[in-house]
Amino acid sequence: MKGIVLAAGKGTSLYPMTKPVCKPLLPVYDKPLIYYPIAILMQAGISEILVIVPPNETATFTALLGDGSQYGLKISYAEQPVPRGIVDALLIGQEFVGDDRVCLVLGDNIFYAPTLGATLKKAAASPAAATVFGYYVEDPRPFGVVEFDKNGKAISIEEKPRYPKSNYIVPGLYFYDQQVMEIARALKPSARGELEITDVNLEYLSRGQLQVIPLEKNFTWLDAGTADSLLAAAQTIKEIQDTTGRYVGCLEELGFYEGWISEEQVHAIGDELEMTLYGKYLKCL
Template sequence: MKGIILAAGRGTRLYPMTRPVCKPLLPVYDKPLIYYPLSVLMQAGIREVLVIVPPGEVDTFAALLGDGSQLGMNIQYTVQPVARGIADALLIGREFVNGDDVCLVLGDNIFWSPNFQQLLKQAVANNQGATVFGCYVDDPRPFGVVEFDQDGKAISIEEKPQNPKSNYIVPGLYVYDGQAMDIAANLTPSARGELEITDVNLEYLHRNQLQVVPMEENYVWLDAGNANSMLQAAQTIHDLQANQQQYVGVIEQLAYQEGWISHDQLHQLGEELSMTEYGQHLLSL
């Protein structure tokens, strides 16, 4: 399975912070925002990743993540010339995916739960068509909302409804088989001129090939799209790491746990950051 991170948003809701730097490169507590979606793909066991960035930003992202070899990964970059919606990532990444299954994650979404890695690996291993996740939120209207029947099976998904049929929304994490590229290629842009990822999910639903996995109660999902949510995300990561000793988004640690790098390589990466608490954590492993 391949991985795609859609990190091409300019982050206009965060102006003026994002005028000189892309939103996925902003700090969320002790690491760049993009570390969190990258860690999601790593927890799913995915080593080949395409990062989709805004025009003119390939070198900036590459300066941070390189080609992934230091993590035992293969990280490539490409550009989304014009913001055309989330499903456009499937078209941009079509050659990279090359018929494989794909896990698509948004560059500003943060996920954590005690068993999140197990949940992800099960979703990847058991995917038959498409697998998405359901998160309970108090106000689902800004999102894609899932309706379930009495047996807990998803029967509809509605994008940004005024009268939601449930409080469960689909966050920015999607697992698809090879059909997704053709489905995306046949989409019609919505009224706002975008290729909607909800339309991809609806097509799988119509084919009876969509599985919606509800997240358990003890989970964190954060959409770091504005200043308040960035602050909340930073505080949440701080609290998890300080109070519960649950380190989140530490990509070097994940690479070591997956067996992609050796203990000596992990130690070297920690030495390069030894002046920080982040580096000291790596050296303590």
């Protein structure tokens, strides 16, 4: 399975912070925001990743992540010339994905749970053609809302409904089989001029091939799209790390536990960063 991170948003809702730097490179506590979605793919067992970035920003992301080999990854880059919606990431990544399955994650989404790795690996190995997640929120109106029947089966998904049929929304993490490219190519732009990911999910639903997994209450999902949510995300990450003693989104640690890099490689990076708490954490692994 291949992984795609859509990190091409300039983050206009975060101006003036994002005037000189795009949103996925902003800090969330002690790491750049882009670390967290990459960590999601790594916990799903995915090591080949395409990062989609804004125009003329490839060098900036490369300066941070390189080719990913220091984490045991193979990272490549593609630019999104014009924002055309989430589905555009799939079209940009067609050649990269080839005949493989794909996991798409949004560049401003953060997930955490003690059982997250097991949940993601199960989704990646599922025979379902498409797998997405349902996350309970108090106000689902700004999101894609999923409705379940009495047996817990998804029966509808509605984008930004005025009157939501449930409190479960579909966060920005999607597992698809090879059909997704054919579905994406056939989509027409919505009224707001974008290729909507909800339309992809609805097509799978109409084919009887969409699996929606409700996430348990111990799961944390953060969407760092506004100044308030960016601050809340940083505070949440700090609280989790202080409470558990484990770092969230630590790519070197994840690469080590997946068996992609050695303990010596992790400690060498820790030596380079020994003036920081992050470096000290790596040296203690």
